[in-house]
Amino acid sequence: xxxxxxxxxxxxxxxxxxxxxxxxxxxxxxxxxxxxxxxxxxxxxxxxxxxxxxxxxxxxxxxxxxxxxxxxxxxxxxxxxxxxxxxxxxxxxxxxxxxxxxxxxxxxxxxxxxxxxxxxxxxxxxxxxxxxxxxxxxxxxxxxxxxxxxxxxxxxxxxxxxxxxxxxxxxxxxxxxxxxxxxxxxxxxxxxxxxxxxxxxxxxxxxxxxxxxxxxxxxxxxxxxxxxxxxxxxxxxxxxxxxxxxxxxxxxxxxxxxxxxxxxxxxxxxxxxxxxxxxxxxxxxxxxxxx
Amino acid sequence: xxxxxxxxxxxxxxxxxxxxxxxxxxxxxxxxxxxxxxxxxxxxxxxxxxxxxxxxxxxxxxxxxxxxxxxxxxxxxxxxxxxxxxxxxxxxxxxxxxxxxxxxxxxxxxxxxxxxxxxxxxxxxxxxxxxxxxxxxxxxxxxxxxxxxxxxxxxxxxxxxxxxxxxxxxxxxxxxxxxxxxxxxxxxxxxxxxxxxxxxxxxxxxxxxxxxxxxxxxxxxxxxxxxxxxxxxxxxxxxxxxxxxxxxxxxxxxxxxxxxxxxxxxxxxxxxxxxxxxxxxxxxxxxxx
Numbered sequence: 001x002x003x004x005x006x007x008x009x010x011x012x013x014x015x016x017x018x019x020x021x022x023x024x025x026x027x028x029x030x031x032x033x034x035x036x037x038x039x040x041x042x043x044x045x046x047x048x049x050x051x052x053x054x055x056x057x058x059x060x061x062x063x064x065x066x067x068x069x070x071x072x073x074x075x076x077x078x079x080x081x082x083x084x085x086x087x088x089x090x091x092x093x094x095x096x097x098x099x100x101x102x103x104x105x106x107x108x109x110x111x112x113x114x115x116x117x118x119x120x121x122x123x124x125x126x127x128x129x130x131x132x133x134x135x136x137x138x139x140x141x142x143x144x145x146x147x148x149x150x151x152x153x154x155x156x157x158x159x160x161x162x163x164x165x166x167x168x169x170x171x172x173x174x175x176x177x178x179x180x181x182x183x184x185x186x187x188x189x190x191x192x193x194x195x196x197x198x199x200x201x202x203x204x205x206x207x208x209x210x211x212x213x214x215x216x217x218x219x220x221x222x223x224x225x226x227x228x229x230x231x232x233x234x235x236x237x238x239x240x241x242x243x244x245x246x247x248x249x250x251x252x253x254x255x256x257x258x259x260x261x262x263x264x265x266x267x268x269x270x271x272x273x274x275x276x277x278x279x280x281x282x283x284x285x286x287x288x289x290x291x
Numbered sequence: 292x293x294x295x296x297x298x299x300x301x302x303x304x305x306x307x308x309x310x311x312x313x314x315x316x317x318x319x320x321x322x323x324x325x326x327x328x329x330x331x332x333x334x335x336x337x338x339x340x341x342x343x344x345x346x347x348x349x350x351x352x353x354x355x356x357x358x359x360x361x362x363x364x365x366x367x368x369x370x371x372x373x374x375x376x377x378x379x380x381x382x383x384x385x386x387x388x389x390x391x392x393x394x395x396x397x398x399x400x401x402x403x404x405x406x407x408x409x410x411x412x413x414x415x416x417x418x419x420x421x422x423x424x425x426x427x428x429x430x431x432x433x434x435x436x437x438x439x440x441x442x443x444x445x446x447x448x449x450x451x452x453x454x455x456x457x458x459x460x461x462x463x464x465x466x467x468x469x470x471x472x473x474x475x476x477x478x479x480x481x482x483x484x485x486x487x488x489x490x491x492x493x494x495x496x497x498x499x500x501x502x503x504x505x506x507x508x509x510x511x512x513x514x515x516x517x518x519x520x521x522x523x524x525x526x527x528x529x530x531x532x533x534x535x536x537x538x539x540x541x542x543x544x545x546x547x548x549x550x551x552x553x554x555x556x557x558x559x560x561x562x563x564x565x566x567x568x569x570x571x572x573x574x575x576x577x578x579x580x
Contacts, residue, residue, distance in 0.1 A: 033376050084567055091570075092375060093322055095538030097516050100509050105559030109554040116548075218505065220388065225380060264391035274381050275369050290317040 005251040008136045011076055011209075013247025014147035018202040019220055020227035020239035021154060022195030029171045029191050029236055031092055035099040037199050038221025042083065042214060044200030045207035046071045046110050049119055070200020071193040077102055078192040103217075104163035111214040120211040121204075139208045145207065149199070151240050158236050166192060171234075219263070226270045232279060233260065296426045300494055303429040305486040307436055309514040309526030316512065317520030317577055318444060319476045320456030323382040325366065325509050328389035328485055331503025332359045333485025338409050341493075348412035352489040354431075356482040363481030364467060367474045386508050394470040405499025412493045416532045421494065427480035429490050436486045437572065441523060443479065452476055453521070456577065472512040513562050519575025529575050533558055 019041060026034045047069050051062035080096050125136040132244055136144075158164035169177040170187045178184045206216065224239070231242025246266065253265050298465035300516060308330055315321040336358045340351035361531065394398050400406070412419050419428045443449055454462045455469055463469045463521070492498045518529020537554035545553060 033379065081567070082561060094566050094570045096322070096376070096379065097512070097570075098563050100513070101559040101562030101566065103559070104506075104509065104513075105490040105556050105563070108559065112549065112556070127493040222383070226384075229377075229380065260395045261391065264388045264395075267387045270384045271366075271369065271381050274373055274377055278373070278377060 002255065003132075003133045004135065004250065005018055005184065005255050007136060008245065009248040009251030011136070011140045011143055011247070012141050012250060013219070013244035015202050015243075016223050016227045016246050017151055017200050017208055017243025018147055018205075018242045020224035020231070020243045021236070022202075023103065023199035024228045024231075024236065024239040025167075025191055026195045027228065029167060030082065032093070032101060033096045033196075034077075035096070036102035036106060036231055037074075037195070037220065037224070038217030039103045039215075040070055040073055040196045041197040041203035041206075042107055042110060042212070042217035043073055044203030044216075045121075045212040045216065046114055046119075047200065048204040048207060048213065049114070049121060051119060053119075062209070066204050067197050067201055070203075071197040074196020074199070075189055076195075078189055079081070082192075083188070107214045107217060114214070116214060116227055118211050118213045119207075121208045130211045137209070139205070143205050143209065146201070150254050154198075155237055155240070163190070180185075195255040221264075223266065228268060229278075230273050234279075293422055296422045296529060298435070298538060299426050299461075300421075300429050300490075302530050303426070303433045303529035304491050304494070305511070305514060305534050306527045307433040307490070308484055308487040309518065309530050310437055310440055310523075311334045311480045311487075311510055312441060312511050313515050313520060313526045314443070314452075314480040314483065315476055315522075316515050316575055316577070317522070317525065318449065318452045318456060318485045319473060320345070320472065320577075321371075321477065324379055324505065324508050324512065325382040325386035325389070326480075327358050327508035328365060328386045329402045329481040329484035329503065330491070330507070330511070331389060331393055332362055332481075333488025334503070335406075335488075335496050337489030338406055338492045338498060339399070340411065341412075343404070345412070347495060348489070350512075352486060353413065355489055359488075360478040363478050364474065366425055367477040370479065371473045383505070386505050390500055390504055392492040400500070401490070403499065405497055406492075406527065407497045409492055424541040425494055429494070432486060432490060436483050436555070437527075441481060444523065448472075448475075456521070468578045490495055510558070513558055517561055517565055517572055519572030521577030522572070522575045525572055525574040531570070532573075563579070 019037070023034065026032060026037065044066055048066040049063055050064050051057040052059065057065070081102060082095055085098060086097050086233050096247070115249070122139075126139060127140060130136065139153050158167060166177075166182055167186055167190075168182055169182060170191075174184055177187075202220070203212075203217070206212070206220065227246045228239045228243035229239030229242070230245060231240065246269075249269065250262050250266065251264050253259075257265070306377070308326070311329075312323070312326045315323055332542070333352075334354050336355035337351045340346045340354055341348060346354070361413030366382065366385040370378055370385070372422075373381055394402055397404075398456065411421070411425075417553050419425055444452075451462065451467060451472055455467070455472060459469055490503070513534050514529035516529075517533065520529065537550070537557060540553055541552040571577065
């Protein structure tokens with residue numbers, strides 16, 4: 001029982017980690033509290049639904065188009081909403097309010113196009129795999145595999161490639177980076193593309209597992225935000241750690257109390273972490289997130 | 292005609308709710324995402340006091356205001372030490388926790404089933420029915436609380452709030468106790484959010500937790516941002532606009548389910564456009580700088 005719950009925690013943790021890494025990438029480098037990231041997550045699920053179920057495309061076409069279109073959606077938000085705000089020297093709160101507007105508009109467009117009911121990406125019962133006391137479905141295994149390939153390669157990419165170095169430079173000091181000849185606007189576009197592709201992918205994986213409705217994005221995004229803060233703002237690895245921790249914690253909650261209080265406990269943890277260790281577990285640069 | 296009174300009652304309720312948020316978000320510069328929680332606590336507290344304790348509507352509302360203010364301290368005292376995005380996230384967490392309690396504490400709130408059969412308010416032996424009487428009643432209460440807020444903002448305390456918003460360090464260096472003032476502003480805003488809460492419950496005669504979600508908190512914040520934060524007229528203009536304007540869709544014969552989504556799309560887009568071209572909102576003088 002406990003092992004099964006830990007396995008479920010690991011699977012949920014994968015999704016939180018993927019979403020949180022993208023959210024953290026955007027937050028760390030652009031200082032935008034990008035709530036609409038949750039909208040991209042939802043849009044990813046529905047894009048896959050559109051291609052796979054409505055249009056009947058093959059699986060790989062649907063998956064790659066979903067990732068591609070999610071990236072484009074994120075880039076569109078940067079180009080048409082955040083970048084103009086930056087040019088007008090809008091504060092972080094202005095960007096945050098715009099992000100709320102984006103989120104509300106996006107999920108309601110989705111609800112208008114696809115209705116509010118729950119949709120599934122694959123009918124019937126899934127193939128299951130038994131590992132001793134632990135049972136996982138095939139899609140949960142796929143989630144694990146994707147996360148265990150994607151997350152380490154993402155961290156390696158940021159640490160050891162020239163693009164990673166550029167992104168870290170922009171994170172540390174945007175002004176200095178641009179003085180040294182880095183095109184910050186282009187880097188931001190790249191960051192939004194990368195982060196949003198991951199959000200779309202996470203949304204799609206979640207939808208394959210448990211289906212979707214237009215409201216799925218917000219709880220997932222909130223979990224990712226908690227994962228980012230618990231893991232440590234300012235780092236790119238922190239959200240991975242935070243995501244898995246949160247997944248495990250929520251599983252233990254289900255075991256010890258009841259699934260009904262999961263959200264409340266998650267946010268109680270957030271508030272406690274904010275109070276007692278605002279840098280998170282792996283955090284750095286504590287006081288630089290002022291609005 | 293009944294329809295018109297309904298819209299006007301809703302405008303009253305949202306004008307009062309957004310104005311109370313304006314005390315923190317607009318005048319003190321504390322952008323909080325838990326105002327729907329205070330609104331909900333006010334609604335539930337008033338309802339439970341009327342139905343379980345048997346108090347009259349107005350005394351219940353008064354007690355609910357105090358109760359909401361006290362509860363707001365739970366989040367205010369710790370999170371006011373945080374700044375910027377962290378403060379926003381902490382209030383967001385509080386919003387989720389309150390919703391979760393309203394939803395799961397079935398013994399007190401009946402959880403997802405909600406509380407039906409809330410009686411119409413009785414004041415001085417008069418029962419106030421929906422329609423025109425309720426419009427007058429809500430108008431009177433809303434004007435009273437707007438008046439109280441106006442006095443507060445015009446007072447030295449109000450000036451202090453704006454000083455803290457514009458330059459916290461300067462205010463502190465003049466010997467002002469910034470954390471205490473912020474906490475007081477937060478509690479006062481919460482108390483004034485309980486008034487529209489009670490009005491809403493007694494008007495709709497039924498409450499359940501889905502009226503007090505994060506989405507609602509975002510909606511109220513949008514009213515303030517669109518109308519103009521830090522301006523007294525701002526939230527009132529915002530409430531008129533965001534409550535009445537979507538009703539146009541009704542006359543275009545858009546079906547109800549589509550209209551619900553369209554309204555939200557409209558207000559999302561309006562929020563984005565205003566933040567881009569006029570971050571002060573329609574009337575405001577504070578642009579979240």
